Amino acid sequence: TGGQAVGDGGGILNTGGTLTLDRVVLTDNHAVAAAGNANGRGGAVANLSGAILTVTDCQFTENQARGGGQGFGGGIVNVASRLTVSRSTFVGNQAIGGPGGAARGGAIDTSNALDVRISDSTFVGNQAIGADGRGGIGFGRGGGLYNTAGIVTVENSTFQGNLARGGSNNTRSGALIGPAGGGGIFNADAATLFLTGSTVAGNLALGGSNNISTGGNGNVGNAYGGGLSNVGTVTISDSVFEDNEARGGSANRGDGASFQFVGTSTGGGIFTSAQNTSGEPASLTLSNVTLRHNRAVGGDDNTAGTFVNAGIGGGLANNGSNPSVASGGSTITLRDSTVANNQAVGGAGANGLGGGIANVLGGVVHVSGSTLTQNAARGGDGADGLAGGIYNGVASIHPSNFNAPTVLTVEGSVVTHNRAQGSAAGAGTAAGDGLGGGLWNGGTAVVRDTEICYNRALGGDGADGSGGGDGFGGGAFNAAAGSLRLDGCTAIKNHANGGEGGDGGSDGEGIGGGIYSLGDFDFDALTETFNNYASTSHDDIFDLLA
Numbered sequence: 001t002g003g004q005a006v007g008d009g010g011g012i013l014n015t016g017g018t019l020t021l022d023r024v025v026l027t028d029n030h031a032v033a034a035a036g037n038a039n040g041r042g043g044a045v046a047n048l049s050g051a052i053l054t055v056t057d058c059q060f061t062e063n064q065a066r067g068g069g070q071g072f073g074g075g076i077v078n079v080a081s082r083l084t085v086s087r088s089t090f091v092g093n094q095a096i097g098g099p100g101g102a103a104r105g106g107a108i109d110t111s112n113a114l115d116v117r118i119s120d121s122t123f124v125g126n127q128a129i130g131a132d133g134r135g136g137i138g139f140g141r142g143g144g145l146y147n148t149a150g151i152v153t154v155e156n157s158t159f160q161g162n163l164a165r166g167g168s169n170n171t172r173s174g175a176l177i178g179p180a181g182g183g184g185i186f187n188a189d190a191a192t193l194f195l196t197g198s199t200v201a202g203n204l205a206l207g208g209s210n211n212i213s214t215g216g217n218g219n220v221g222n223a224y225g226g227g228l229s230n231v232g233t234v235t236i237s238d239s240v241f242e243d244n245e246a247r248g249g250s251a252n253r254g255d256g257a258s259f260q261f262v263g264t265s266t267g268g269g270i271f272t273s274a275q276n277t278s279g280e281p282a283s284l285t286l287s288n289v290t291l292r293h294n295r296a297v298g299g300d301d302n303t304a305g306t307f308v309n310a311g312i313g314g315g316l317a318n319n320g321s322n323p324s325v326a327s328g329g330s331t332i333t334l335r336d337s338t339v340a341n342n343q344a345v346g347g348a349g350a351n352g353l354g355g356g357i358a359n360v361l362g363g364v365v366h367v368s369g370s371t372l373t374q375n376a377a378r379g380g381d382g383a384d385g386l387a388g389g390i391y392n393g394v395a396s397i398h399p400s401n402f403n404a405p406t407v408l409t410v411e412g413s414v415v416t417h418n419r420a421q422g423s424a425a426g427a428g429t430a431a432g433d434g435l436g437g438g439l440w441n442g443g444t445a446v447v448r449d450t451e452i453c454y455n456r457a458l459g460g461d462g463a464d465g466s467g468g469g470d471g472f473g474g475g476a477f478n479a480a481a482g483s484l485r486l487d488g489c490t491a492i493k494n495h496a497n498g499g500e501g502g503d504g505g506s507d508g509e510g511i512g513g514g515i516y517s518l519g520d521f522d523f524d525a526l527t528e529t530f531n532n533y534a535s536t537s538h539d540d541i542f543d544l545l546a
Contacts, residue, residue: 020054095109100131160199224273273319316332329363352378471534
């Protein structure tokens with residue numbers, strides 16, 4: 001209790017040895033940086049250089065790793081060593097970056113480790129805090145757990161109320177300025193994570209604010225993966241992600257020329273992406289997983305980016321691009337799972353994309369045997385809601401994988417009671433459109449043996465003197481660049497409704513209650529589309545190219 005060390009191991013330093021902690025309480029220990037040692041690693045314990053650490057029935061509370069540059073592992077840092085944790089709790093530990101520096105692993109940071117096993121343990125209220133000012137990256141990653149270049153297995157554990165926060169007031173060039181990733185868990189480059197029988201709930205990834213980019217493709221004040229962020233390989237089974245949130249920062253500024261995400265949020269529950277430094281493919285496989293009540297919320301007052309203030313993928317998001325090297329691609333496989341009551345909400349003037357799932361910039365998503373229900377995409381002031389259920393974007397426009405197809409397959413699933421909602425008109429803003437209540441496709445999508453029913457595409461209501469927004473494609477919206485194929489599907493009871501006009505304004509249009517297509521659209525003889533409703537015309541199908 002109350003230990004302090006410069007550099008490594010505020011309470012205990014284990015270098016190359018074998019250590020067992022059994023029914024031990026480690027509280028208020030600090031690993032701090034000093035002149036000549038810029039990093040603080042392992043607030044309570046540092047396990048280094050081939051060491052073996054076994055932790056059983058222990059408590060780690062309010063320990064801190066504080067870097068002059070970077071802070072790693074508020075509770076434990078594990079480097080090229082073996083770590084086993086069972087029946088233990090980690091509460092209120094912090095990894096804090098020094099001026100402009102990064103922070104990793106509020107409770108545990110592990111790197112280059114071939115065997116890390118965590119079971120029957122609880123991570124509550126831990127924080128990874130990227131630093132403010134001084135022109136650093138200010139990247140906060142893995143509020144509960146951070147894993148890079150190693151293999152970690154987590155079983156029957158809980159990650160609740162942890163925080164990853166990006167730094168603010170940083171000015172620099174480069175790919176990362178004030179982002180936050182993985183409120184609960186961050187799985188980094190060349191890392192493998194197996195997560196089973198676990199709950200990831202109420203965690204937050206919060207992007208930094210007032211950051212300025214002076215150049216370079218990348219991310220400014222963004223938030224990724226409220227529950228989990230992944231740029232490596234993750235397999236999840238029999239687990240629940242709920243009430244997690246990714247929230248973009250505010251008043252960030254891009255350089256206006258590079259390909260940049262500025263103040264966006266991606267993946268309220270889980271984010272996976274090819275955005276690593278190795279260029280290796282990223283993958284996420286989920287089986288019997290529930291994602292519910294997660295939110296991706298865009299920031300406000302951000303400027304000068306390619307994507308600004310957007311909320312992308314309330315439950316689950318995939319990004320196939322890479323700001324650093326040629327992209328290796330990113331693939332999500334979702335089997336026998338439920339995605340329910342998630343929200344993608346745009347900040348001021350920005351779209352909400354994919355209430356349940358969003359797939360962008362050359363990503364690949366496969367969904368089978370799953371249910372997507374009661375999800376919502378909602379535009380911010382004056383903006384649109386696209387895809388209450390699943391958003392599949394256009395082919396990549398990112399320079400790392402330009403024109404790579406964005407691919408979606410859905411098989412044997414149910415897409416029901418989802419909502420794409422345009423914003424209501426406000427002071428100086430028009431009403432937004434709702435496009436694709438169940439599905440929005442601008443890439444390549446094949447949907448087989450799937451029910452698309454009771455979804456809504458709703459235009460926002462107008463204000464005095466302005467019209468309502470449009471609602472197109474209650475079941476599905478296929479953009480001009482999209483290719484959509486339905487085989488053996490049923491699209492029924494979907495609605496496309498225009499918003500009400502304000503005084504002196506006209507109502508918005510509602511077209512294509514079942515399907516609205518501007519691009520390549522085809523369906524087989526077994527596909528049925530009936531009993532849909534559109535407030536203006538084409539209750540079942542509007543197909544521009546038919």
